[in-house]
Amino acid sequence: MAYAAVVLFMQSLEQILQPDYSHLLHHVSKDQIESLRDEVNFLKLFLHEDSDEREHDHQLEIQIRDAAHKAADFIDSRLYISQARRAACSPEESIGWKQISLIAHQSFSQIVEEIKSIKSEVVQLFEKKSISDRKFTMPSDFTPIAEEDSNKLVGLDAYILKLLHQLSGFPLDRQVIPIVGMGGIGKTTLAERIYNDPFIIYHFYVRAWITIPQKHLMSQPYRVREMFLGLLKCFANVTYNTSQMSNEELGEKVYKALKGMRYLVVLDDMWQTRDWDILTRFLPDDKNGSRIMLTSRLGDIAAYVDPTSSGHHMHFLQAAESWELLESKLFPKESCPQELIEVGKRIAVKCQGLPLAIVVVAGILSKMDKTPGSWTRLAESVDQSIVAEDPEHCMNILALSYNYLPNFLKACFLYMGAFPKDYEIPVSRLIWLWIAEGFVLPVRSKCLEDVANDYLEDLVNRNLILVGKRRLNGRIKTCRIHDLLRDLCMIEARNENFLHVIERYAQAFLMGAVAPRRISLLHANIVHFKVRPMPLTRSFLLYDIQKNLPDMFLLEVMDRLDFKLLRVLDIELLQSNHFPIEIVELIHLRYLALAINCELPRSIFKLQNLQTLIIDHIWEGQYLPREIWMMPQLRHIRLKRGCYFPLPYSRGIKEKSQFVLQNLQTISTLTGPFSCSKEVFACLPALKKLEIFATESNSKAEQTSEYFSNLASLNLLETLKCSFLYRPRKHRLPSGDHFPANLKKLTLSGSFLPWEDMAKLAVLPKLEVLKLRSFAFEGQIWGAVEGGFFQLKLLLVENSDPMSWDADASHFPSLQQLVLRECHRLTEIPQGIGDITTLQMIEVQDCSFYIVRSARKIHQQQQILGNDELGIRIITTSGDNHSASPLHFLQAES
Known part of the structure; x- marks a missing residue:
């Protein structure tokens, strides 16, 4: 993950360029740091470019990754040490501190030299590329290769009927017909079935099939050349003289050969719109019923080549269809024995509707004893068995989608492997994690959360992430990933030392020699584990661990692991009655999720980089310390059982701007009317989502309007949820102008408002969603x-x-x-x-x-x-x- 490592290093450089951190490198000038930043930015741009524009050099990317990791660790360690010395009140003029600074300067110089050396290699690579691009050879053969060419055509009947109609019917204008879906779902199998249909053979005068060459194997000019030569080979002889023509001449030759003919051209496995832009110029439209059929894993391709139609999006097989395909593979001439049907259906369902997975599983079962016991053992680990049985064929097909990802999306995709299997991932949480990890880059006029949503939609369009639920506005609410793609994530992430997922044997891994960058513990027994310190680990996530752990276990974990550079700490499943004070020393922390049955310490303000704070606790309404206002990077606060938000400053203070949380977008959940005061809301100008839970008893219940009367100052607020545990003493809404003009979603519960107050909500100009629960109105x-x-x-x-x-x-x-x-x-x-x-x-x-x-x-x-x-x-x-x-x-x- 060279790109992710370089981005992290860039963020560290930007931080030490801030005035507050100028003391960190006494012997290094600001100009030297800025010069290094420019060198690193060059590498970032090099990695950000589409691989079409550069020759693939995996070894060079490993060099860049390791150098960036080393440099970022050095700078962030300096920041950590500086913070520790300040906390210990150690003067920076001391002899020990000066010796450390001198060593740091030497290390910094080594980093600069290493980065410059790598940059030189990149420049040489560009020079070599410009020469190699001018060398051409004879084309390789193009033949239709199905993702699984022996598949029985299960679940394809409806697609076949529609495609045959589109290919042979009206209009006579040249039509483009995209077939889109995840790798291994059967796009090529379907296209090949249509291509070889007797009626299609009869209907079209000329048929041509090319599989688009993979872009990382050759530069675009040469790839285009291969496509033209591949088309010509389908209906003409390709001589040596033909192979020496320029791309433009080859295109003209294709055009002349197809001119006046009713043709069908299949473009299999298309990844780039620029390939389409070049090819379509030389595929004539003679209004004679010619058709172009293409397959792609990218939804954007379908929308690009035919904006009037979304194409044929292939869906996963249903449970019955999955079993039908599996049974046909195992028992082509007979029925499945009765005692194997139930467990066979379970195995089929675990393939999650992917034909590629079903065919591989059929190959495994064909080599096993046909007994319920042996099949049951396989049913417990279907996805692992698929990878073990046929890693080259299966994983290579799926890995194509990963290889074609832009570098800035690869880290986001691999991160999906951190979550448990079959886990419905809340998108808000996923996006907050991506941002905390530094994967999401700023885009002018967009907040990071919106950019991250665009990243997610891109991965969905590439059929790498599956949508669980969508919101009414079209945004994705939950998502998930197919088991085989999750396996791909874990394999690639481990190979890149990007993320290590431990599902069973935590102790063996955590005592090993590998220095993991990120760790996700799933279903692991960690009570008796022994670990070595992990000072360079950047992320630590726990999911689905055993319950009823000792109260002091969380404190012991933090003490043993000795994290120093952590950016993400998600240990919400570890319940504790104490807040581990070591956490406030993690100055690089961006994301913190934990479960504690105590108040947050006032020293929480030391986490100056914290963006997301998620706290689960037992009792209703935790009092936040006033120091929460001294954490300027906070973007999202979620206290699941409510919190009392303190006033940002004492009465009479004149300088109030220092208490404004300019980045805070989410608060869930506020408790008590004083948390909704004018003073609090005035210091939250970026708030977009707010949840309020009124827990006062009947004797203390305030009038409903007290919770709403100060909302108008929240100009960016889009989502508001307000619930009342007890019936308010006075239940009326304030007038509509007390509500934010941008409010789009409103949920009320237990407010017992009169129905005539609906008129006050009706005037909200942008309200799109209104949810009235539990006698919101009466x-x-x-x-x-x-x-x-x-x-x-x-x-x-x-x-x-x-x-x-x-x-x-x-x-x-x-x-x-x-x-x-x-x-x-x-x-x-x-x-x-x-x-x-x-x-x-x-x-x-x-x-x-x-x-x-x-x-x-x-x-x-x-x-x-x-x-x-x-x-x-x-x-x-x-x-x-x-x-x-x-x-x-x-x-x-x-």
């Missing part, structure tokens, strides 16, 4: 609100008591989804709701029979009117666990 009549809710897309009403609701299409003109849950007294959904042109779904859960009947009536009326876009979902829950089971789901066909 009263028998829910009246119409005229002239409001213009942007509202989702309305959820849960556990509420209105008997009648007056509304029509004009009252919610942009509504897309209506959700009613546990509204037992409501007798009818206003029929006019069905006339909202944007409405896509009505969901009713555990409501009265009248509501169910009303929803069905709306749906039937809309179908009669020709509105096939509206669907309804009726859900009932039963049993103590309240698990939802669909009773009816009516969704019109599109």
